[in-house]
Amino acid sequence: MSDSNSTYFIPDPSRWPLVGSIALFLTFIGASTMLNGSGFGTFIMGIGIAVVVYMFAGWFAEVIGESLQGKYNQQVDVSFRWGMSWFIFSEVMFFAAFFGALFYARQLSVPWLSGEGAGALTNMLLWPDFVMDWPILAIPDENAFIDSLFYETIPAWGVPALNTAILLSSGATVTFAHWALKNGNNRALCWWLFATVLLGFTFVYFQAGEYYHAYTELNVKFSSGIYGSTFYMLTGFHGFHVTMGATMLTVILIRSMKGHFTEHNHFGFEAVAWYWHFVDVVWLGLFIFVYWL
Amino acid sequence: MSYGAGHDDNHDHKPTGIGRWLFSTNHKDIGTMYLIFALIMFFIGGAMAMVIRAELFQPGLQFVNPQFFNQMTTMHALIMIFGALMPAGVGLANWMIPMMIGAPDMALPRMNNMSFWILPFAFILLLSTLFMDGGAPAGGWTMYPPLTLQLGNAFPFLIFTIHLLGISSILGAINIIATIFNMRAPGMTFMRLPLFVWTWIITAFLLIAAMPVFAGAVTMMLTDKFFDTSFFSAAGGGDPVLFQHLFWFFGHPEVYILILPAFGIVSQILPTFARKPLFGYASMVYATAAIAFLSFFVWAHHMFTVGMPLAGELYFMYATMAIAVPTGVKIFNWIATLWKGSMTFETPMLFSLAFIVLFTIGGFTGLMMGITPVDFQYHDTYFIVAHFHYVLVPGAIFGVMAGIYFWLPKWTGHMYNETLGKWHFWLSAVSVNVLFFPQHFLGLAGMPRRIPDYNVQFADWNMVSSLGGFVFGLSQLLLVVVVIQCVRGGQKATDQVWEGAHGLEWTLPSPPPFHSFTTPPQVTEATAHS
Numbered sequence: 109m110s111d112s113n114s115t116y117f118i119p120d121p122s123r124w125p126l127v128g129s130i131a132l133f134l135t136f137i138g139a140s141t142m143l144n145g146s147g148f149g150t151f152i153m154g155i156g157i158a159v160v161v162y163m164f165a166g167w168f169a170e171v172i173g174e175s176l177q178g179k180y181n182q183q184v185d186v187s188f189r190w191g192m193s194w195f196i197f198s199e200v201m202f203f204a205a206f207f208g209a210l211f212y213a214r215q216l217s218v219p220w221l222s223g224e225g226a227g228a229l230t231n232m233l234l235w236p237d238f239v240m241d242w243p244i245l246a247i248p249d250e251n252a253f254i255d256s257l258f259y260e261t262i263p264a265w266g267v268p269a270l271n272t273a274i275l276l277s278s279g280a281t282v283t284f285a286h287w288a289l290k291n292g293n294n295r296a297l298c299w300w301l302f303a304t305v306l307l308g309f310t311f312v313y314f315q316a317g318e319y320y321h322a323y324t325e326l327n328v329k330f331s332s333g334i335y336g337s338t339f340y341m342l343t344g345f346h347g348f349h350v351t352m353g354a355t356m357l358t359v360i361l362i363r364s365m366k367g368h369f370t371e372h373n374h375f376g377f378e379a380v381a382w383y384w385h386f387v388d389v390v391w392l393g394l395f396i397f398v399y400w401l
Numbered sequence: 402m403s404y405g406a407g408h409d410d411n412h413d414h415k416p417t418g419i420g421r422w423l424f425s426t427n428h429k430d431i432g433t434m435y436l437i438f439a440l441i442m443f444f445i446g447g448a449m450a451m452v453i454r455a456e457l458f459q460p461g462l463q464f465v466n467p468q469f470f471n472q473m474t475t476m477h478a479l480i481m482i483f484g485a486l487m488p489a490g491v492g493l494a495n496w497m498i499p500m501m502i503g504a505p506d507m508a509l510p511r512m513n514n515m516s517f518w519i520l521p522f523a524f525i526l527l528l529s530t531l532f533m534d535g536g537a538p539a540g541g542w543t544m545y546p547p548l549t550l551q552l553g554n555a556f557p558f559l560i561f562t563i564h565l566l567g568i569s570s571i572l573g574a575i576n577i578i579a580t581i582f583n584m585r586a587p588g589m590t591f592m593r594l595p596l597f598v599w600t601w602i603i604t605a606f607l608l609i610a611a612m613p614v615f616a617g618a619v620t621m622m623l624t625d626k627f628f629d630t631s632f633f634s635a636a637g638g639g640d641p642v643l644f645q646h647l648f649w650f651f652g653h654p655e656v657y658i659l660i661l662p663a664f665g666i667v668s669q670i671l672p673t674f675a676r677k678p679l680f681g682y683a684s685m686v687y688a689t690a691a692i693a694f695l696s697f698f699v700w701a702h703h704m705f706t707v708g709m710p711l712a713g714e715l716y717f718m719y720a721t722m723a724i725a726v727p728t729g730v731k732i733f734n735w736i737a738t739l740w741k742g743s744m745t746f747e748t749p750m751l752f753s754l755a756f757i758v759l760f761t762i763g764g765f766t767g768l769m770m771g772i773t774p775v776d777f778q779y780h781d782t783y784f785i786v787a788h789f790h791y792v793l794v795p796g797a798i799f800g801v802m803a804g805i806y807f808w809l810p811k812w813t814g815h816m817y818n819e820t821l822g823k824w825h826f827w828l829s830a831v832s833v834n835v836l837f838f839p840q841h842f843l844g845l846a847g848m849p850r851r852i853p854d855y856n857v858q859f860a861d862w863n864m865v866s867s868l869g870g871f872v873f874g875l876s877q878l879l880l881v882v883v884v885i886q887c888v889r890g891g892q893k894a895t896d897q898v899w900e901g902a903h904g905l906e907w908t909l910p911s912p913p914p915f916h917s918f919t920t921p922p923q924v925t926e927a928t929a930h931s
Contacts, residue, residue: 116504116505116506116916116919118426118505118506118510118916119426119510119511120426121416121420121421121424121425121426122424122426122511122514123423123424124511124515125424125511125512125514125515125518126423126424126514126515126518128515128518129515129518129519129522130522132519132522132565132568133522133523133525133526133565136526136561136562136564136565137526137558137561139557139561140526140557140558140561143556143557143623143627144554144557167511183583183584186583187508187509187579187580187583187584188509190508190575190578190579190582190583191508191509191512191575191576191579194574194575194578194579194609195571195575197609197610198571198575198609198610198612198613199613200613201609201610201611201612201613201614202613202614202616202617203617204613204614204617205613205614205616205617205618205620205621205647206617206621208614208646208647208650209617209621209632209639209643209647212640212643212646213638213639213640213643216640217635217638217639217640217642217643218638220640221635221638225710226708226710230635234635244638247631247636247637247638248635248636248637248638249635249636249637252631252634252636252637253629253631253636253637254629256637330624330628330629330630331628331629331630331631333631333637333638333639334631334632334637334638334639335638336630337621337624337630337631337632337637337639338632340630341620341621341624341630341632
């Protein structure tokens with residue numbers, strides 16, 4: 109690493125960071141006004157999201173261009189690696205907040221509300237009929253939320269188990285793609301990547317089907333008490349991340365078909381592969397703690 | 402995207418015009434923008450503090466209505482923490498880290514610029530809430546539900562401001578880690594890093610681990626408000642206390658995010674003006690890491706009165722006490738650094754010495770409140786207000802001030818006006834104690850925080866506190882005068898600036914070239930740190 113340090117790479121001034129900041133500003137100001145009940149806000153948010161997409165496309169195109177021109181030395185590659193790995197760590201902590209909420213509800217707040225331990229009086233005075241159960245089919249105060257009752261949750265050993273198999277397989281196929289890339293076999297790389305993208309979007313398709321089933325037939329909703337809240341928050345953010353990951357994989361597939369990657373120089377591929385393994389691991393946590401146990 | 406064909410990557414060639422700032426990829430320009438932004442926010446937040454102290458000058462309602470008073474306390478905290486102190490710390494990191502480790506710039510210069518430019522937009526969102534239906538956030542900066550859920554149109558703006566600030570902090574922290582891990586000059590091993598760089602590595606890890614949890618917590622609050630989830634509603638099986646747990650899981654590391662860079666600055670300054678190497682360098686590094694590590698396991702000491710199980714109360718009390726050990730190591734190391742040193746008392750040194758004494762007072766009151774049964778008495782009184790203002794104002798802010806005076810000659814190439822600097826210090830150091838020390842008495846006597854009116858028995862000390870506050874507020878204008886004078890001209894600064902200064906940043910000219918080190922310097926044990 110130290111050999112290539114003789115000249116540093118410092119990018120020229122770039123407009124993308126400012127474009128990105130403005131895009132986020134528009135998105136959030138639009139989302140805020142939308143949530144406050146103004147249709148105009150939705151419009152602003154739409155523009156903001158479009159500019160976010162434009163920023164990502166433009167910024168990455170610039171970086172890919174610089175990479176292809178050979179401007180990046182080993183040191184830049186390592187900086188990117190540090191950056192991506194700690195970005196993924198921050199994502200892990202983001203999910204940790206929602207897992208924390210799930211564990212808190214299951215281990216503390218629901219037992220307390222049903223009269224366990226220090227919660228005896230709460231139960232007696234507020235909702236004496238509420239009994240501990242998980243998933244809680246009936247919430248402590250049914251009048252507080254409209255139509256919150258449901259009788260059934262999604263069983264772990266149906267589509268969720270299938271989705272687990274799909275995501276785990278996609279983790280394997282992306283590794284096969286990496287091996288092919290390291291062996292200089294671009295054809296195999298593209299096919300394995302294609303398989304990974306296909307598996308990724310299949311997962312999203314099945315997940316959407318499960319949501320539809322849960323909402324329309326089981327009456328499990330975002331508003332169905334703490335079960336519905338944690339269920340949709342965790343699986344929803346995960347599904348969003350899978351969609352992002354699959355989109356990133358698609359970009360990498362296109363770049364692979366263009367022959368952008370070599371045996372020794374393919375950080376873009378590896379970053380997305382790391383990200384893909386991350387969504388995989390989060391799903392395992394979800395499958396165990398949300399669906400199974 | 403390329404601006405002008407003449408831009409070569411490594412040449413000392415400044416872009417010109419407004420584009421230099423808007424599209425910057427330069428750590429010094431971005432650092433300057435951070436610092437100017439922090440200064441502006443410092444005065445906006447400070448103006449709100451003046452409103453608070455004016456209202457509390459006498460019992461009874463004088464100037465503002467209670468709702469607006471609550472907006473002021475909430476916004477003052479949010480602006481000072483996220484708008485003034487954190488950006489000031491990142492600004493100093495931007496300026497100094499590449500120079501201290503022998504690098505040309507930050508590792509990811511474009512992302513660096515994005516971290517900064519998110520901030521002004523975030524604060525436009527937040528400040529705009531002052532003019533909305535229902536007013537600005539008024540439920541306290543801790544945003545506890547269900548109170549904060551009752552906020553008017555400002556609610557989603559508050560949540561999304563937090564998201565923007567989180568994105569900015571995480572991008573900034575990632576950049577700092579990548580820079581320090583990957584851009585060090587040959588020979589600059591980890592245990593040769595200047596302590597300011599060390600404290601920033603650790604701060605960056607705190608940011609990356611804590612900010613996403615905060616983002617998750619406010620996201621849940623957003624869905625509770627608009628999509629009928631029940632994370633923080635007992636009626637649906639959730640618990641409002643869950644928010645407090647999540648918030649303080651972020652909030653406690655956050656206070657170390659604010660103070661650790663100040664620890665680093667003071668650890669640079671004391672050896673310089675005592676003309677002695679820092680006492681116990683390695684133990685300083687380990688103590689800082691220990692403080693940061695422990696900060697993730699003590700959060701519920703902010704919640705002793707909320708009704709936790711007894712085991713929780715006890716655990717969080719003892720864990721909190723443990724933090725005093727590494728903090729004590731640091732304070733004794735600073736004192737040992739001064740021992741038998743050839744000290745001189747320039748403004749940065751004065752601020753650093755005041756830091757040690759006054760931060761320690763704040764640390765001790767923190768220990769008092771870490772004792773569960775005692776906290777039952779002090780919780781949400783002016784005692785806690787006095788405590789955290791002691792650690793944040795003569796603690797973190799004095800640390801930043803010391804850093805500004807210390808490095809200003811390096812940045813501008815001119816010496817600042819030492820007389821004015823000393824005036825700034827003495828006025829600040831005296832008035833800050835007049836401002837915050839009486840609040841200990843008020844709190845012990847039972848005056849609650851976040852309230853615009855109070856019993857007449859609290860009148861005298863409130864008046865004293867307000868007078869101290871006005872003097873402290875006005876004194877800060879001197880800093881602006883000193884900085885502007887120093888940027889414009891003054892006695893030429895040498896490369897080393899201070900007689901006792903050691904380290905790579907002092908080998909560069911004052912002001913340093915646009916890109917600090919274009920060829921990496923060779924670092925040896927002798928040239929490494931002071």
